Amino acid sequence: MQAITLLTLVILAGFLFKKEKSPYARLIIGSVFGIAFFSVWPFVVYYIDINNPSETALSVSYAFILVLSLLLSFLLVKIRTYKLTVAIISLSCFLIIIIASQSYENTIKNKIAIHTGYYSKTNPIKHNFNHSESKNKRFQYIYKDYSISLDNNWSKQTDKGPMFDYFQFKANGEYAAELRPKCTNKNRPALPVIIKSINNYIQIKNMKADTVCYQKDETVYACVIKSIDSDNQIKRIRWINLDTLSNTGTELDFILNNNQVYLLTEIERVINSVTIKAGNQDMNCLALTEWL
Incomplete structure (x- = not known):
């Protein structure tokens, strides 16, 4: 046309x-x-x-x-x-x-978003993980080109195949949440395009999308997308970032079974523990839609 x-x-x-x-x-x-x-x-x-x-x-x-x-x-x-x-x-x-x-379509689109205020909101992630307790109460998980710190209540699951590692969080013996770590390489669409696609998907599921995009540091930009049901309960939290130095991205996808303060705090601690390493930009990463 x-x-x-x-x-x-x-x-x-x-x-x-x-x-x-x-x-x-x-x-x-x-x-x-x-x-x-x-x-x-x-x-x-x-x-x-x-x-x-x-x-x-x-x-x-x-x-x-x-x-x-x-x-x-x-x-x-x-x-x-x-x-x-x-x-x-x-x-x-x-x-x-x-x-x-x-x-350079995706690079140009990311630059447009960066320089036109798309990431101008305040960082909503407040709780940092405690480095002093990381040795006995937390463990490190390395995925592709980044690592995260997880509470010992997270247990690794591998029943969905070797490429689909995920974690379950149990408190007092009850299932509370699931974490699906993912990554994206330089060939992914621009971050705002991904965010729009996710928001559309959330609306199709008859839920409300609460999206906040912000600048994490000098080179990293991120978005937090919450899926909220009709009872105003958060059912899913996605954190997706863009590292402009390596042009790669991280996604942490949390599925929530409750909205207890301890769980929401732990999720923020996991997000703030992300450490991006110098990795292979052409690494094999899961498509964002593979876990939908």
């Missing part, structure tokens, strides 16, 4: 500038509109979608880019000398920008 729309706009612009009689008009116009609507426009849509979804904002942005493309096309077609050079430069810019925007 996008290609058909672009082709229509290029043809209309070609007729509009027909009197200029440039033999390279269609090439120049096509390159300008290609950059605008295949490279720039998708990121504009993404920016609006993660910040303030609005049909009005989309319409205004589309009109602005259209007018800007027409104006730039008109100015380039009007150049009387070096017409072939202008056409070659326009086409070259189109190819370079298209390839770059496709190759």
